[in-house]
Amino acid sequence: MAVAADDGLVEELAGLVGRPHVLAPGEDHAPYVVDWRGRYHGKALAVVKPASTAEVAAVVALCARRGIAIVPQGGNTGMCGAATPDAEGRSVVLRLDRLNRVRAVNPLANSITVEAGCILQAIQEAAAGVDRLFPLSLGAEGSCQIGGNIATNAGGTAVLRYGNTRELVLGLEVVLPDGSRLDRLQGLRKNSSGYDLKQLFIGAEGTLGVVTAATLKLFPRPRVSALAMVALPEIEAALTLLGRLRDAVGDRLTSLEAMSRGQVEVIAEHVPDVPIPFALEAPWYLLIELTDTLASTNLRTPLEEVLAAALEEGLVTDAVLAESGAQAGALWKIRHSVSEGSKRAGYVVSHDSVVPIENAPLFARNVERRILEEVPGARVVMHGHVGDGNLHVLAILDARQFPDAVTAAPVARRINAVVDDETAALGGVISAEHGIGISNRDRLGRVTDPVELLLMRRVKDLLDPTGIMNPGKVHPPGA
């Protein structure tokens, strides 16, 4: 990648977005050059905060002219370092915060058009304001930005019913690496007019262009729900329950979230204000949520019937049904505390594997056994969206022995290799919902079909021939 000197860069950027919206070297870059997990520490020539698509286009065109790399950044809540500049300090960090307008809400078309810097929660609230649901829901929703959700094709806890972010995107506005603009914001539900180019930019982590706005799907708002947490004698029971719940209520089954006993223990130990309504004697726990848009629908009876039969047969060994919204919230709080609890428990080597759902139990057993063979001292816990075959495997290491990423790197590589090999052997992929970024870029090459990998690389070279868009993400540097 050609890199020009940065003479006068700050002044040129200031000329485009206004001096108050450029952070020069020496000004406070700290919040923007380290990922939230603290794994990657980069440097930047400048941090720039444009306020409009036109300003983003102007900044990208300037960087393209000068051959300066651009690292698009939203809420900086990513799990794989996809928004962190490298340590060379030759990149500009492009913050989308100021593109935060809801451009349009259309209840008739069930769509909303938002700018990339909108906070996910603000979009959920705008949808609720017109009695609609925007279903994307994840731990960071109070601070992550939709541009980042789109760039990583984020998942979350409602994918079982509504799909990953990709399935929620009706249209995109993208600034291409040369500063030109692709406008596919029409919220059309049907379109067979040539190639669907917007798909390239969803999940591309800013390596092909900068997403500046999107038109998203809205859904009828659920008016009733039923929620239970149950203890399972083995993870296979989760799949049996999935089948029975689907037979009973169809796609009213919205969430099916599994946690291993070890995962719940980590929360009990490190997030003490979260009450756990079980004696932790079962190997797996499962959160089940049903929702419906018709207030008159009775969801509790079919849920009780399925669980009563399961208890009878020993498929479920214990069950708690939420009697109120507050109780439902308390049970969800357990699930939403996994990241915080695990982070406090030690140095976490985490994974985002997804396998064909029927292979999920074998995957869980194999990775636990093999990680413990490889690293006897590790604490292996799991949580995830078992209804989609997406189980997050966490190997928690002693923080005194492994205080940081550098110290942990060699053992982390061995753990990753075990998990990745099992994932590939069982027909899965290494990232279901977090993305590739820096964390997974080298591993992607190890486990991906060479034809597919080569085509990804050729698409990158086609759209970004000089390699200025978020270099070192998805693809290894200089690949």
Place this chain on the structure above:
Amino acid sequence: MAVAADDGLVEELAGLVGRPHVLAPGEDHAPYVVDWRGRYHGKALAVVKPASTAEVAAVVALCARRGIAIVPQGGNTGMCGAATPDAEGRSVVLRLDRLNRVRAVNPLANSITVEAGCILQAIQEAAAGVDRLFPLSLGAEGSCQIGGNIATNAGGTAVLRYGNTRELVLGLEVVLPDGSRLDRLQGLRKNSSGYDLKQLFIGAEGTLGVVTAATLKLFPRPRVSALAMVALPEIEAALTLLGRLRDAVGDRLTSLEAMSRGQVEVIAEHVPDVPIPFALEAPWYLLIELTDTLASTNLRTPLEEVLAAALEEGLVTDAVLAESGAQAGALWKIRHSVSEGSKRAGYVVSHDSVVPIENAPLFARNVERRILEEVPGARVVMHGHVGDGNLHVLAILDARQFPDAVTAAPVARRINAVVDDETAALGGVISAEHGIGISNRDRLGRVTDPVELLLMRRVKDLLDPTGIMNPGKVHPPGA
């Protein structure tokens, strides 16, 4: 595009797939070189029918070596000539008929893996066999092949609830223009592991590669439905009803199909065995279907309540509720007779426009007025999926005056220009569900953003640098 001589081509193809599966020049090519509307008459060097993905790859590799164009063809039921070879007779027609295995059905994962030559109806039946729904439904379902549905991103009558074909595809197997194979058949619901390359081939009409197999989404099977046909005083009422039905039953609203009075009259005149339960006094008729997967759900009451209020207010001037499956079938028969009736009524200049739904009424009024100004003798009728903003505009010309495509071409061009300009002016695109093929390729250039058009062209050149994959489709020849 380099074109080699065809010396020994038939023998080489026979060596790959067996002589009985190659139709040499002089053998009966007729069913394969004319589109079903009879608009395009092509010629072929040979028609070849491989039986497996490996044979498809071998045929494509052979053609690539010899610089011979390939025209993939499924059921040959397409609406825009995307599967018809040109008249130069320098192409090989690649039929997918013999790739017709259902490779796997997975009720737990709600997915089915099928080969490209599977008839759509056979897939619907395989899904029903495991008590699931494959929702793609369209007039040609008894003879169209899923490979063609994927290549054109087909729509149909259940898009409102389930989306176009693109949204139903979980994975693809594709033979690339060099004969190499891209395998993304894992039916993963979640995947953020790099670019989603399979999206490029959905809706690409075989111009980027040959789809040989797909993993598709299945859904819980609806167990109850309620259906009505109503007469509307104006098309705006359809959108008001859409909002009220969604408020009443959420996404249980599965279909919302509109027909102009002229369209129903065409059916009454030319498909006399189809009974019409109305005196045709209203300007628009609307077919409404609600479905649910829970047998205990009462859909009839909310439908009756919405329609009773609408009749009260004059939003609806007449209504028929189906009292039985047979009556529901009879009402659907009207909708499914539009193509047959229109074809018998004269020479049809048809369109597949989609506009943002709120613009659909203005679109319908403007195109009717402007076509009649442009071609006073035309009979302008409309039908379509008004819930998605997709209205098919048909200008029916006197068949004695316009016996064929050649004679009709000049007036068809003028009609197309009117419809395309209105479509673009109202924020729509010219193909919602049929594709581009030959019919729309030049028109696509007229109304598409140049940045988008250029990027489509660059993607084509990247994947198919020698231009052997279905030349002259989507992109104008030699573009």
